[in-house]
Amino acid sequence: MKAVVFHEHGGTDVLKYEEISEPTIGPKDVLFKVRALGMNRNDLWAREGLPGIKFPMPHISGSDAAGVIEQIGEAVEGFRVGDEILVHSWISCRSCQACTSGQEYFCREGKIWGFLTGPLDGAYAEYAKISYFNAIPKPENLSFAEAASISMVLLTVWHQLVSRAEIKPGEDVLIWGAGSGIGCVAIQVAKLFGARVIATAGTEEKLERACQMGADLALNHYTDDIVKRVKEFTGKKGVEVVFEHVGEATWERSVLSLAFGGRLVICGNTTGFEAKTDLRFVFNKQLSLLGSHQGNKAELLEGLKFVKQGLIKPVVWDTFPLMEAAQAQEMMYAGKHFGNIVLIP
Ligand SMILES: [Zn+2]
Incomplete structure (x- = not known):
């Protein structure tokens, strides 16, 4: 063969x-x-x-x-x-x-x-x-x-959003990298569970596709001020869940985008693994940092x-x-x- x-x-x-x-x-x-x-x-x-x-x-x-x-x-x-x-x-x-x-x-x-x-x-x-x-x-x-x-993408996303983050109806979810294999399934799973989805991508074409997949707001992670736009969209609250797989390039913004009691769930780090975390936000806002694999x-x-x-x-x-x-x-x-x-x- x-x-x-x-x-x-x-x-x-x-x-x-x-x-x-x-x-x-x-x-x-x-x-x-x-x-x-x-x-x-x-x-x-x-x-x-x-x-x-x-x-x-x-x-x-x-x-x-x-x-x-x-x-x-x-x-x-x-x-x-x-x-x-x-x-x-x-x-x-x-x-x-x-x-x-x-x-x-x-x-x-x-x-x-x-x-x-x-x-x-x-x-x-x-x-x-x-x-x-x-x-x-x-x-x-x-x-x-x-x-x-x-x-593989469905298994990864299901474990990450449903089992680890325990996504609930009415929650706001930030999904980085909507154009990736897991990104476009994550949008669909989050919508299936009745969440409101903010998706990010790097080109206009991808942002349009993210909206077609069901994203309620699509932001450019290169040119938009993600944290500011997330806060505006959620009435200053921030998102309950951040879907992370990008790592170093996005981690700080992920932490800053979370609401009080928010959950940051991560399954990978395509841009690097040495991310900075401002610990004041972790304890003051009582954040949960969750790992997810398979x-x-x-x-x-x-x-x-x-x-x-x-x-x-x-x-x-x-x-x-x-x-x-x-x-x-x-x-x-x-x-x-x-x-x-x-x-x-
Ligand atoms: Zn075994």
Whole structure:
């Protein structure tokens, strides 16, 4: 089969479109034909390499995929050859205390499929294998490209806004980076829960799209005075929840935008991790700073209920043939996209 493989860390030129053998499945695995795969920031980080993390080589990236089952292991239950699936990418042992208490994201053996698995175990390929625990029936109302783009962003957002921040009707929520994969799902989840959404983006076109997705106010995070505009919009109150994933570049403004008793919930730091926090605001305003990472399968299934009803829609910005993975990753770096970029093997 064809796959996009890298043998060493580096720029997008280390991505090679190669002929390799199909994955061999274990008793609890399904082999599926990858019909579409969604790209994530993780794909770029794995290819570049991260300090302190050893990536199995040769490496195949890709944690979000949708496809059709071609073969099933003898211990697989609930799936048949021909079933259409999408992947829940968090792999865990499913037997430790964390896993059995619904906190699989704390599993000591936990890892993201297509990020830390391997060698040669990810979605940038014509075929892939996954444990049947990590296979989820594809919602019928989604195309393969849509299904491949929703899993990781929906899980991340659901855990972050619903489980960690406990978003409530009537609250005001500030969502940074509306054009990112998680940003456009976060707008939809916040609206689903009856919140008022202030979204930020870096271009006029993205601001318009954010409003189309349901944002009540869209602000340019480069040119607008975000804190001032948030205070104006909320009658000096500030927002109850800030949805953070940008980090260093936005953190101070996130803290200043919060209402008394507000919650700042963060799942990443694309601009850097050394942020400054004015502690006077944290204790005087009794703020909660909440970390969020991944989520459990039940949260993903819960979120997918609303995808099936059309209340949360995957946002596919563009699709590329798998062999053009390098160009697709360059598009991700350029940051002009709104939503997810998808590869088609
Ligand atoms: Zn475990």
